[in-house]
Every structure is written in C-alpha cells, then in structure tokens.
Amino acid sequence: MIRKMARIEIIGLKKDLSQTIHHLHDLGIMQIEDIRSLSNVLIQPLNPTYEMVQKRERIELINARINGLVDLFKKYFAGSLKNLEDSSSLEEIGARVEQVTTTVQQFTQNRTNLEDDLVSLSKYQNMLTLMVPLLPESAQKPGNATIGALLHATQTHSMNLLINQLRSMTHAKLEVAIVKVNESTNALIGVLPREYVVAVEELLAKEKITQFVLPEEYSFLKPPEAQALIEKKIEEDHKELDILEDHLRELASTWGPYLHSWQIVCLNMLDEYEIYARIGETEYTFTVYGWLPLDELPKLKDSLHEKVGKDLVINQLEIPEELSQKIPVALDNPKGIQSFENLVKMRAVPAYSDIDPSRLMAVFMPIFFGMMVGDVAYGLILLLLSLFLSRKIKGGIFADLIQTIKIGSIWSIVFGFLFGEFMGTLGGKIGLKPILLDRTAPNSTMTLLYMTIGVGVVHILLGLILGIANAIKHKSKKHLFEKGGMFLGLIGLLIVVATLLKVVPSASKWAGYSLLGAGVILLGISYGKTGVILSPIEFIGLLGNILSYLRIAALGLASVFLAKVANDMVGMIGNAVAGILVAVLIHSLNIIMAAFSPTIQSLRLQYVEFFRRFYEGGKNEFCPFKKRVLTQTNG
Amino acid sequence: MEKGIIALAAALAIGLTALATGMAQRAIGSAGVGAVAEKPELLGSIIILVAIPETMVILGFAVAAIILMG
Numbered sequence: 001m002i003r004k005m006a007r008i009e010i011i012g013l014k015k016d017l018s019q020t021i022h023h024l025h026d027l028g029i030m031q032i033e034d035i036r037s038l039s040n041v042l043i044q045p046l047n048p049t050y051e052m053v054q055k056r057e058r059i060e061l062i063n064a065r066i067n068g069l070v071d072l073f074k075k076y077f078a079g080s081l082k083n084l085e086d087s088s089s090l091e092e093i094g095a096r097v098e099q100v101t102t103t104v105q106q107f108t109q110n111r112t113n114l115e116d117d118l119v120s121l122s123k124y125q126n127m128l129t130l131m132v133p134l135l136p137e138s139a140q141k142p143g144n145a146t147i148g149a150l151l152h153a154t155q156t157h158s159m160n161l162l163i164n165q166l167r168s169m170t171h172a173k174l175e176v177a178i179v180k181v182n183e184s185t186n187a188l189i190g191v192l193p194r195e196y197v198v199a200v201e202e203l204l205a206k207e208k209i210t211q212f213v214l215p216e217e218y219s220f221l222k223p224p225e226a227q228a229l230i231e232k233k234i235e236e237d238h239k240e241l242d243i244l245e246d247h248l249r250e251l252a253s254t255w256g257p258y259l260h261s262w263q264i265v266c267l268n269m270l271d272e273y274e275i276y277a278r279i280g281e282t283e284y285t286f287t288v289y290g291w292l293p294l295d296e297l298p299k300l301k302d303s304l305h306e307k308v309g310k311d312l313v314i315n316q317l318e319i320p321e322e323l324s325q326k327i328p329v330a331l332d333n334p335k336g337i338q339s340f341e342n343l344v345k346m347r348a349v350p351a352y353s354d355i356d357p358s359r360l361m362a363v364f365m366p367i368f369f370g371m372m373v374g375d376v377a378y379g380l381i382l383l384l385l386s387l388f389l390s391r392k393i394k395g396g397i398f399a400d401l402i403q404t405i406k407i408g409s410i411w412s413i414v415f416g417f418l419f420g421e422f423m424g425t426l427g428g429k430i431g432l433k434p435i436l437l438d439r440t441a442p443n444s445t446m447t448l449l450y451m452t453i454g455v456g457v458v459h460i461l462l463g464l465i466l467g468i469a470n471a472i473k474h475k476s477k478k479h480l481f482e483k484g485g486m487f488l489g490l491i492g493l494l495i496v497v498a499t500l501l502k503v504v505p506s507a508s509k510w511a512g513y514s515l516l517g518a519g520v521i522l523l524g525i526s527y528g529k530t531g532v533i534l535s536p537i538e539f540i541g542l543l544g545n546i547l548s549y550l551r552i553a554a555l556g557l558a559s560v561f562l563a564k565v566a567n568d569m570v571g572m573i574g575n576a577v578a579g580i581l582v583a584v585l586i587h588s589l590n591i592i593m594a595a596f597s598p599t600i601q602s603l604r605l606q607y608v609e610f611f612r613r614f615y616e617g618g619k620n621e622f623c624p625f626k627k628r629v630l631t632q633t634n635g
Numbered sequence: 636m637e638k639g640i641i642a643l644a645a646a647l648a649i650g651l652t653a654l655a656t657g658m659a660q661r662a663i664g665s666a667g668v669g670a671v672a673e674k675p676e677l678l679g680s681i682i683i684l685v686a687i688p689e690t691m692v693i694l695g696f697a698v699a700a701i702i703l704m705g
Contacts, residue, residue, distance in 0.1 A: 347679035397678070449700060551689070
C-alpha cells in the first residue's frame, strides 16, 4: 500500500538549526528537499560558517583515518560487528584514533623494514647457497679472501679474458669457480691472497663488472660463516614479523568494534553537514522543506516542539502541480509481503499515483510457482530448504526470492495433491489419487493447457480492470480507451470462443463479435491516427500475452516427465542400487531446476504480462534523513 | 510413417523456436549482464528484456502440443 505523503516546511531561528537537524536525523521520518532544486522558492541556500567548514574537515580527516585503520584491520578482525554504546565526543574519538594510528604506523613501519630486510637477505642467502659448496678449499685459509663477480651468461669470452687477467695480476695465485645463478647470469668466484683484493676490485670497477658484495656486517666473514649468520638473521626476522602480526591482531580485536562504531558516528555527522547544504536561510531564520508520510506529521510536530521548542513553525504545504510527479513513495505492507514489495521495486518503484501491486504479486506469484512444481514431495523438500536458507541469508534479493519459494512450496504441496504427484509418478504407487487432473496422462494435456490459458485470462483481465480504475482515477481518456478496449475485446473474444465450444447459446456470438469489434475500435482510438495499424497488432499482442501463461503447463510437464524418467530408471537399470542412485540424481536435478525456473517464470508473468496492464512505475523512493546503523556482520 | 512425421513436425516446432529464443537471449543476456554490472538497479528491466523472447518457445510448445494432440 502506498502511504499518503505530506509536504511540509519547518521555519525556525538560526540558533535552533543544529538542534533541529540533529533531532530530525534522530527521528528519521522526513525526506529533506534540496532548496537549490526548488523553482518557486526565493530563500537563498544556507552558507556554511567558518566553524562549520572547519568541523566538517576535522570529521572528514578522522573518518579517513578510521577508514584506513578499518581497511588495515580487515584481515585480522574476525569478530561480529555491533553498535557499541559508545558516547565519546568527536574530540575523544579523534584523540583515540590518533593514538591507534600512531601505534599502528610504528608497527607497520617496522613490518615494512623487516620485509625489505628479508627480501634482500633471501637474495644473498640464495647466492651463498649456490656459491659455498663450490668454493675452493683455499678459501678457508687465513690470509685469503673471496671475491664474486656477476656476468651475463652470453659473456663467456669476456669471462675467460677476465680470468686470465686476474691470474696474471695475482701471479697465478687465483683459484676460480663458476656458478650458474640463473638462466641469464653466471657468477665468477675467486679465492686470492688478501693483498691483491684492492687491485682486483679496481679492475672490476674499471671494467664495469658487477661485484657480488655482502652487506657490511657480513663482508669480513668467510662465505660459510656469512651464510650461517644470514640464515640465523632470516629466522629472527620471521619471528619478529610474527610478533608484530600478533600485536596488530591484538590491536584489531581491541579497537575493531570501536572503529566500526566511530565510523558510523562520523558518517552520521557528515550526513548532517550534507543536509545543511539543502536548507534555506534568511538573516535570522532557516527553512527546511521536506516530505513525510501524512500519519507521521503529528509525531514530527510533537517531537520537534518538545525537543527544540515551540518557536519552531511547522506547516503542511499544498502540493503544487509541478511537484506531483516528484512525490516520494513510501510503501507500507505487512512483513510477509515485504519480499514481494522488494521484487516490485526491482521492476520499478511505484509512482505515487500507481496501485501498489505487492499484495497481488504475493497472491499470484506463489500460486503460479505451485502450479508449475505441483508435487507434494518436491514442495516439502523446497519448503525445508527455503526455511533453512532463510535463516542463513538475511536481506537482499536472494532473501526475497527464498521467501517467495517458501510460500510457493506450500502451494506446490497443495497442487501436488490436486495432481496426485509425489516424486512425480510415485504418488500413484503410494495411493495418492489426482483430484483435479493427472499431468502424466496424455488425455489430460489439453485440459492442462486450457487451464493455464484460463489462469492467464483471469490474471490479465484483473490487470486490465486495475488499469481501467487507474485511468478513471487519473481522468486519462487515452488510457481508459486503451485498457477498456482491450477488456471489451477480450470479453468479446471469450464469448465467441464459448459459442464455438457450444458452452453458451450460439445467438450470443453476435454479442461477442460486437464487443470484440468495439474493443478493437476503442483501442484504435486510444492510439490516434496510427490506431488503424496498431490496434490489431496490440490486440494480437494481448492474445500472445495470454498464451504466454502456457509456460505454467510447459514447465509443469517438463518437471513431471523428468521425475517419471527418474522413477522408470530404477526398473530399467538391472542393478537396484545403481537405479536408485541414478533416480536420486535426476530427482535432485529436477528439484534444483524446480527452485529456479518456476521462480523466474512466475516473476516474468507478473512483470511482463500482468504489470503492463496497469503499472507505470516511478523513480522517487522515499528516502528519509535517518541515522545509519551498523547491521552487517563481517568476517 | 505418419506418426513419425507428426513427431518430427512437433519436434521442429519446439526445437526451432527454442533455438531462436536461445539466440535472442544470448544477445540480450550478455548485454544485460554488462548493463547490470554498471547499474544494478536495472536488474528488473533486464529480466523483462531477457524473458521477452521466451514467448517464441512457448508458442512453439503450443503448436507442438496441437500437432501431437491433433
């Protein structure tokens, strides 16, 4: 049901502005209009004071820091989020956030340093692991030093020249080993008396050959000793990293819930500052324009007068013609209907002048679902599954669809009894007799088709009646002729078919033809000059829409025959166990399909066939200015 | 022989319309998913657009049923 809305203006003294806005935010029942978008208002938009701008910037800064911390803590924080009853002021929040930020910055800086250190140490360790086993024994002798040079794998000739040159420099006291570091690099390791080191290093520098030099603290050690020390340092760094991670985890679990709460506090404050831009001002007063459901108006008046003061003037305004298309729409439906309300909104939020189709959808959609599935056992399984899933999935489109499946599965059980189906054809074997018709019997197929067409006729006639009522309400002659023409034409066609089937006396056929003709003519008039062409096309389209309800029969038949195949498999496969397994598999597949296909198809019948007859849809959903609350649970 | 031709006619009626529906839905569906990724509020309209070509296969089903029940 669409709630009746009221447009109001609130006028008050500027000293009461922040209290008024704060209280409106607390109440959360009013949508505030942006004064800049109103054409017939001469008041200028509010110009924020220097203090307001400063405070807003301060909140934005704190919020940005909180966001950074929340992002950082996301991987550590596993607790459920809840709104902590924290009454800290902005300054207290700011101080605590700064304190946490400083601690976290220290930890993260240390962590970055350690990680950088580990990257570089790992490279040295890899090189030493390759080098040490190939070192000549002379490397251990006192007075000897080890040097390393890195050359590209293609520079074999240069390497040989270098070795010869080094040998001549050291008077053949150089011992050499060559190591393949990777696909593109070779390392030349040389052991030589310490007194030649300076000269050799100068030569390498002159020839622009990259030297493998260990960090300073390891450079005076023999390679095996350096390797052992680097390994030890890596181990220590890893331990230190673990300790740092533990500290961060502890910080996250201590401050995580507070940070999420403060984030909401900051966002709520920022929302209030955002709203200031929509308000008008004079030298001493402010004016707020907005919408709220009419039945909430006394509550708003009483509450504002009590909290802010009697000086506040609250007027209900006439809704001008130019705003009639912009009236926000608030729906009010019982809890069980809300899922269908969300499905209606998925198509389009109703316009203020529309009929809210949520309740009609709540009736027809599950019935169509039940007609398609039509099986006691499938209905029971889907009911249990949807009950289980509705506990797990809260909110969102999937929760809404599960709710429709839940109600639809009850109708599936009802239609299961009417069709005598239990796991398809097993119903007959356990003594379940079809009350209405047996969908597996070939002579029932046409009855089933006629039945679904009948359902379509009723559903579409109801849509047309609503369309006619809408047209009368809005005094729209065009729509009245269009919907009325379709209605009359369809009734006329039904009478003609009834006379052909000899259900009514044949004399009635002239009445049928007359109504059909009148309907098509009315439909043509509604389209103006193009009506001569469009009218028959639209009327045939209407018949196509009715035939579209055959999908109820089609999906139902597909489901029951798949179930029949599953049951027949047990007898056809020689091995009983294998037969039962295959049957269970096919039935499972059928149940999964029964959960998806009928939902989509019954939704489509509402959206395309039914809604088109009367539903316009709008885009102005009522969005009251209300406080954000932390509702989600994150891992 | 006649039975076989009837069955073939029914199969063609539903098979060809199913193929046509699938081809139409392939194009609409892929464009629709792209649109929904950009604007999730379009989901309702996209479901309608994807569902529209299904009328073809439903009509094919009706024709097949009429051929078989004849």
